Amino acid sequence: MRIPIQINEHSAEPLYHQIETQLRSLIISGQIEEGTLLPSIREFAGSLNCSVITVRRVYQDLEGEGLLRTRQGTGTFVAGVGDQTREKFKRETVVEALEAAVETGLSVHCSEEEITSIFKGIVKHKYHQLKDGEA
Amino acid sequence: MRIPIQINEHSAEPLYHQIETQLRSLIISGQIEEGTLLPSIREFAGSLNCSVITVRRVYQDLEGEGLLRTRQGTGTFVAGVGDQTREKFKRETVVEALEAAVETGLSVHCSEEEITSIFKGIVKHKYHQLKDGEA
Amino acid sequence: MRIPIQINEHSAEPLYHQIETQLRSLIISGQIEEGTLLPSIREFAGSLNCSVITVRRVYQDLEGEGLLRTRQGTGTFVAGVGDQTREKFKRETVVEALEAAVETGLSVHCSEEEITSIFKGIVKHKYHQLKDGEA
Amino acid sequence: MRIPIQINEHSAEPLYHQIETQLRSLIISGQIEEGTLLPSIREFAGSLNCSVITVRRVYQDLEGEGLLRTRQGTGTFVAGVGDQTREKFKRETVVEALEAAVETGLSVHCSEEEITSIFKGIVKHKYHQLKDGEA
DNA sequence: GTGGTCTAGACCACC
């Protein structure tokens, strides 16, 4: 299975963290189904062009969060995430991100109207981009 | 002068970065006026309960950005920020923060309607909180 | 013959070890009689839903311990275990397990009274459960 | 501060796991107080005669469990564990260990009287050993 | 000085 992960070499964000974040999203949003066998750490490391250790760390961390299950000699699988948990997590993630953004707006004394207008612009832009990409 | 900076001990965000971000906001948003004499490095370090090295770094960085000006033997002052610059900065900051949040929403397949509804809730909550606090 | 083995998929304990431990107990405690013909490797692997390699390893290990005997073309049999050996093994197994548990108690500074009280509770619970199940 | 950790070179238990288990016990049982600055990873690695990486892994894992707090450039501290949490954890740990031991006893058909007698012997032995050591 | 990340490479255990 091909796992769509984008790595930004120039970012200050650690490699393992970029991979972790994206893989977590893929699992929780349901884009990778429960029970799926992920690539072996060596294979994944090859395709991501990073060290085996980095992939291992990602798998290990996500296993710690209960999102993956791994069995020695067999491989690493996507563990079950209940639909409830998934929805709850999705919502939490988004709420957290938006709260941080609104806090930022407050800290620079951006008015309610202004931040709302900016938000609408961004959403329109990003979501239309998506539709165009899909079309 | 008392500079209102909140440090989060538990955050993974480096100390110097927390301070820098907040001080920058205070200056650019105009909450600290041009020409204000900031506390000495040692005094500030004392009140923030952090190392002088950390404060020195903050002052240096912001001086590098042209937001502060240091006069030998006198102290560190807030440099002038044009109204244009201020507005541009405010907008940029908010746009950046919201874009990141919307990206997060996209990554977990949150719909346009859902993210908008969440956003409105948060804005209402945060901005009313503010008004109540001011009242 | 149906061999009652419970496999815990989520445990970190290797498959072969789970099976080995349980099969060893069954043989030594006499729950599988001497001379019993065990299932073929393939059959057993099928019913345990694991690899034949895993079952082969179990049979080999237990044969190495003298608990099983393999006859070419015939199958794998339970070897004889003297009553003395059986009693010694039972006692050793239990002593070992309890020692480990008490060590754990010591390591967290659990008092003698407390650990004894907890033990009694567990024994009462587990052994009554058993009687109820049998009744 | 001197952290009393015993490493068993010959054990099959991974190094990092031995260290983790013992350090966790020390923290939760309150033998290392909240706020204590642990040795730096390099120093600890030296005294334990193992790799820096192994110590780092231990600190990282325990931080993940919320038992440690680490700040770059400063060091690693013991995080607060409420008295309630501590007692609950202690009890859970012991209960778990004893349940496993009693299960083992059941699996080899050890009688209630027999296992109780063995337990008493072990407790007497271990706890008296302790008192002698302290005296 | 501290921790944080990443590397390459080895050896083992499991299936």
Place this chain on the structure above:
DNA sequence: GTGGTCTAGACCACG
């Protein structure tokens, strides 16, 4: 083939 552990050593960021 798979994952699990441990190593040495490098380089960076933080205080």
